[in-house]
Amino acid sequence: MDLTILYRGPLASCDYDCPYCPFAKRRDSPDQLRADRAALERFTAWVAGRTDDRLSVLFTPWGEGLTRSWYRRALTELSHLPQVARVAIQTNLSCRVDWLKAADPAKVALWCTYHPGQTPYDRFLAKCRELEGGGVRFSVGVVGFPDHLDQARRLRADLPGQVYLWVNAAEGRGYSDEEAAEWTALDPLFPFSRHPHSSAGLPCRTGESVISVDGEGRVRRCHFVPAELGNLYDGSYREALRPRPCPLTTCDCHIGYVHLETLPLYDVFAGGVLERIPAAPPTGPMSLPFPVVR
Numbered sequence: 554m555d556l557t558i559l560y561r562g563p564l565a566s567c568d569y570d571c572p573y574c575p576f577a578k579r580r581d582s583p584d585q586l587r588a589d590r591a592a593l594e595r596f597t598a599w600v601a602g603r604t605d606d607r608l609s610v611l612f613t614p615w616g617e618g619l620t621r622s623w624y625r626r627a628l629t630e631l632s633h634l635p636q637v638a639r640v641a642i643q644t645n646l647s648c649r650v651d652w653l654k655a656a657d658p659a660k661v662a663l664w665c666t667y668h669p670g671q672t673p674y675d676r677f678l679a680k681c682r683e684l685e686g687g688g689v690r691f692s693v694g695v696v697g698f699p700d701h702l703d704q705a706r707r708l709r710a711d712l713p714g715q716v717y718l719w720v721n722a723a724e725g726r727g728y729s730d731e732e733a734a735e736w737t738a739l740d741p742l743f744p745f746s747r748h749p750h751s752s753a754g755l756p757c758r759t760g761e762s763v764i765s766v767d768g769e770g771r772v773r774r775c776h777f778v779p780a781e782l783g784n785l786y787d788g789s790y791r792e793a794l795r796p797r798p799c800p801l802t803t804c805d806c807h808i809g810y811v812h813l814e815t816l817p818l819y820d821v822f823a824g825g826v827l828e829r830i831p832a833a834p835p836t837g838p839m840s841l842p843f844p845v846v847r
Contacts, residue, residue, distance in 0.1 A: 554605075554606045554607070554791075555606070555607045555609075555638075555762060556606055556607070556608055556609070556762060556763075556764065557608075557609045557610075557611070557758075557762060557763040557764070557826075557827070558600075558608060558609070558610050558611070558763075558764055558765075558766055559611050559613050559763070559764070559765045559766070559775070559776060559808065560593075560596055560610060560611070560612050560613070560765075560766050560767075561612075561613050561614060561615065561765065561766075561767055561768075561776065562589045562592045562593050562596070562614065562767065562768035563581075563585060563588055563589045563592060563767075563768045564581060564585075564586075564589040564614045564615060564616045564618060564621070565579055565581060565585075565614075565615040565616050566579050566580050566581040566585075566586075566616040566617070567579060567615075567616040567617045567645070568617055568620055568645075568647055569617070569645055569647065569668055569671040569672075570671070571668050571670075571671060573696060573698070573723065573724070579616065581616070586621070588768070589621075589623075589768065590621070590623045592768030592769070593623050593624065593627055593768075594623065594627075595770070595786070596627075596766065596768075596770075596785075597627045597630060597631060599770075599785060599786060600631055600634065600636075600637065601630075601631075601634060603636060604635075604636055605636075606636060607636055607638055608636055608637050608638065609637070609638045609639045609640070609827055610631060610637065610639070610640045610641070610827075611640075611641050611642070611643070611664075611808070611827040611828075612624065612627075612628075612640075612641070612642040612643065613642075613643050613776065613808060614642075614643070617644065617645055617647060617648075618642055618644065619642065619644045619646075619647075619648040620647060620648050624642065625648070625652045627640075628640050628642060628656060628661055629652065629653075629655050629656040629661070631660075632656040632657040632660040632661040633656075633657050633660075637660060638660070639660055639661075639662060639827050639828070640660055640661055640662070641661070641662040641663065641664055641827040641828040642663060642664065643664045643666070644663055644664065644665055644666070645665070645666055645667075645668060645671070645672075646663070646665045646666075646667075646672075646677060646680050646681075647671075647672060650680050650683050650684055650687070650689075651683075653684070653687060653689050654687065656689075658687065658688045658689055658690070661689065661690070662689070662690035662691060662825070662827065662828035662830070663684065663689065663690070663691040663692075663828065664691070664692055664694075664827075664828050664829050665681070665691055665692065665693045665694070666693075666694055666695070666696075667693060667694070667695050667704070667705075667708060668695075668696075669695070669700070669701050669704040674704065674707070674708075678708070678711055678712075681693060681712060681716070685713055685716065690825070690828055690830060691716070691828065691830075692716070692717045692718075692719055692825075692828055692829045692830050693708065693712060693716060693717070693718055693719070694718060694719035694720060694721060694740075694829070695708070695718075695720055695721070696720075696721050696723050697720045697721060697722050697723050697726070697728070697736050697743070697746075698723050698726075699732075702735060702736070705718070705720065705736075705739055706739065709739050714834065715834060717829070717830055717831055717834065717835075718739055718740055719740050719742065719743075719746075719807075719829055720736045720739060720740040720743045720746065721746055721807065722743070722746040722747050722748075724805075728747055733747055740835075741835035742821070742831070742835055745807075745810070745816070745818070746807065748805075749803040749804065749805035750803060750804050750805065750810045750813065750816070751802070751803060752799040752801055752802070752803055752804040752810070752813060753798075753799060753800070753801065753802050753803075754798045754799065755798055755799050755813055755814070755815050756796065756798055756799075756813075756814040756815065757774075757775075757797070757798065757799045757812050757813050757814060758812040758813075758814060758819075759774040759775040759778075759799075759809075759812050760774030760775075760778075760782065760793070760794065760795070760796075760797045761794055761795055761796050761797065762794075763775070763812050764782065764790065764794070766785050769784075770784045770785040770786040770787075771784060771785075772784060772785050772790035772793075774797070775808075775809055775812070776806075776808065776809065777801060777804070777806065777809050778799075778800060778801065780800075782794070799813070807829065811826060820832070821835070
C-alpha cells in the first residue's frame with residue numbers, strides 16, 4: 554500500500570508569538586510534553602514496523618516541533634527506513650539545522666515559514682542557505698499580510714531561484730485584484746490560496762491514499778473532517794480506505810485542497826507534495842480549473 558500520513562500529535566506550544574496564530578507563545582506542561590513524546594515514539598515505531606507498505610509522512614504540529622529533540626530524532630530515523638519515501642515537517646525554522654547531517658537528504662524535507670518580526674531576517678536567511686548547502690529539500694513561505702510584502706520580496710530576491718517561495722492567503726482576508734497580483738508576482742501559485750475551494754461532493758485522495766493521524770492513533774481522512782475511520786494501531790482503519798467525495802462545503806488550507814483530484818496540484822508538486830516543492834519552478838500564474846468560493 555502507498556499511503557501518505559499527516560501526523561499531528563498533542564504538541565501545541567510554540568516559541569513565536571505571531572498575532573495571527575492561536576498557538577503563539579503557548580507553553581505545554583511537562584506532562585503534556587511527555588505525552589507528546591510518547592505518542593510520537595509510538596507512531597515512529599509503528600512506521601518502522603510497516604515493512605510491507607510504502608509510506609510518506611508529513612508532521613503538521615500545532616506548535617513548533619523541531620525545538621523538541623524527539624521530532625528531530627523522528628525525522629532522522631524515519632528518513633533511513635527503506636519503506637519511507639519521504640518524511641517532512643512544517644516548521645518556523647527557529648531551531649538549529651545541523652542535526653540534518655545525520656538524516657538522509659534524499660528523503661527528509663522541510664516546509665519552512667518565515668514570520669517577519671519573530672526572528673531576524675539575516676538569521677532566517679542564513680539557515681536557508683545552510684539547508685541549501687547541505688542538500689536538504691525545503692520550501693519557504695510567508696502569510697500574505699500587507700506588512701509582510703516587502704520582506705517577502707526581499708526573501709525572494711535573496712533565495713536561490715530553485716527554492717520555491719509560497720504565499721498563504723491570510724485567513725479570513727479578502728484580496729483585491731491589485732493586491733493578489735502583487736503576491737502572485739512572488740508566488741505564481743497564489744491564486745490557489747486566494748479563495749476557498751468549493752469541495753462538496755468532489756473526489757479527494759484523503760480517506761483513500763492520504764490519512765490524518767492524531768496522537769492516540771485515531772485515523773481521519775484529513776485534519777478538517779472529524780469523522781473517524783478507525784485506529785492506526787489496531788489496523789481498523791485499513792478496511793475504511795476507499796475513494797470518497799469531500800463532505801465539506803469548502804476547503805481553504807493547502808494541506809487539504811492539495812489532495813483534491815479536481816485540482817492539478819499533484820502534477821504541479823510531483824515528487825514534492827509533502828514539502829510543498831513544485832516539480833519545476835512555476836513561471837506564471839496558473840488558472841483554476843473550476844470556480845472558487847468568493
